[in-house]
Amino acid sequence: MSNPSDFQLPETFRGIQFTSPSKPGSVVELPTPLPSAGSVILRPLNSHIVSYAKEVFSNGNVRGYKYPLPLIPGTNGICRIAAPATDTPHLQVGMLVYTSGIIRPRDNLDMLPLLQGIHMGASPEGQALMNGEWRNGTWAELVKVPAENIHVLNEHILTKELGYSFEDLGYISTLAVPFGGLSDIGLRPGETVIVAPATGNFGSAAVLVALAMGAGKVIAVGRNEAKLKKICHDTNNSKVVPITISEDLGADTAALQAHGPVDVYFDISSNSAAKALYIKAGISALRRGGRVSFMGGIMNDIDLPYHMMMFKALTLKGTFMYTPQQVNELIRLIETGLLPIGEKGKIQVSGRFPLHKWEEAFENASEAGPMKATYFQPNVTG
Incomplete structure (x- = not known):
């Protein structure tokens, strides 16, 4: 039976966990997930914080979003691949990727998708998926995601030729x-x-x-x-x-x-x-x-x-969110320079936070305003 060391992963990882939208979150240590068929383990570098995070995970969940508890939230992010499964030969350890939090059931594409780490929707299928394999999100040092949610980024073009930072790339979300x-x-x-x-x-x-x-x-x-x-x-x-x-x-x-x-x-x-x-x-x-x-x-x-x-x-x-193909098309717009981001696009990072400063991060995200973004940085060394 496999264990984390087989994939050069730590035995445990840290993430922000919420047990109730009426109680403060806390940074906890959990057993490291292992890659199974059709999945990938990622190390989030910049995990996007939605502007309405405090309305969902604190303040009593005034939006009424449905999610299982306890939960490590977080949907999208810029990550490095930590451990791919054996059936994803194209994905290699260390690749820079964008991960989408939109999870579609593989056996019923007519079902409404769920948002990993934020909303499981109203269908029994979505609830089963989020209560099971795809429960926790990207506000953590490690996250397990479906392989089809991975979008490989051309790191050389984006960071060397175009000069973007990982924070700049987070605006893809x-x-x-x-x-x-x-x-x-x-x-x-x-x-x-x-x-x-x-x-x-x-x-x-x-x-x-x-x-x-x-x-x-x-x-x-x-x-x-x-x-x-x-x-x-x-x-x-x-x-x-x-x-x-x-x-x-x-x-x-x-x-x-x-x-x-x-x-x-x-x-x-x-x-x-x-x-x-x-x-x-x-x-x-x-x-x-x-x-x-x-x-x-x-x-x-x-x-x-x-x-x-x-x-x-x-x-x-x-339209609810976007398709995987649309994400690939958007990334091509950025990689070709047709859609400038970062300083070139006048897009600013409003705040960057370690996991334990989640309350400050929520406030920053809610007040950031147009053309700004707020991130958790679970693995600050990149």
Whole structure:
């Protein structure tokens, strides 16, 4: 029977474990997982911290996410391969990789995926997966993930030729989300796309992704004029047009249409925007044959302009996260220089934290703002 030493792994590893969303987390030491068929053991270098982490793992889980306890959270990250399984010959110890936390059941692709280390969803299959093999996440010194979630990075090109740090590469986690939605609706070069709201983590990333995909114009929508101006300043691109919404449907629609025909409306609204009029304004501003992408976190029904959508022959596409193929396409955009990140893309690291400073890290992530990222660094030596 195999043991950790057979794979040159330590007997135990450390991670941030939560036993209740109403109790503080603690750094614990657990037995090291072993690679089994179709899996890989990784050493996280930069583990992404979502902006809403404290709403899920502390403060009583006000978002109501479903996950098993006890739990080491964490979804995506930049890692090195520590131990691949024997049936993954392409994956070698020491490779630099991006790992995605989206786990799809291998025997039923129609089932909604789960988010490793954060949300197991509502289906019995998802609950079984997260209660079993894929329980813990990347906020730890080691993590076990499905082999298909691994995306090998060209370390020479990214770190030597383009000069990116591992922290810079961590922003892939944020960029991948809007890339999934914009890819699903087929954003084409030269098209005009509305991004709403554009002032959050994923919205501001959508502006960058749309530009890299060749958008002719990106209309960045938000309530905070100062944040919109900063996004325009940081992108330093005349194709980005800021629009401060007024919550007057007619006025907002006219403002969105003032810059020519609009091809795509990309929405990544939070749950608090369920009754916001800017969603209807964004849809109403579309040309005939336009497309709508819904990627937000609104949990309730919203008011849609049914007759106008029918009359204009609009297409509405909902997207949850992204596919493995889309992640590979995004990485190619970065490796070819078409999508600048790090200092080149005006993207900043808001904070970097050891595991035991999780409370400070949660606060930093929640306050970071657009085009910024916060990370745990479980293996700081890289």
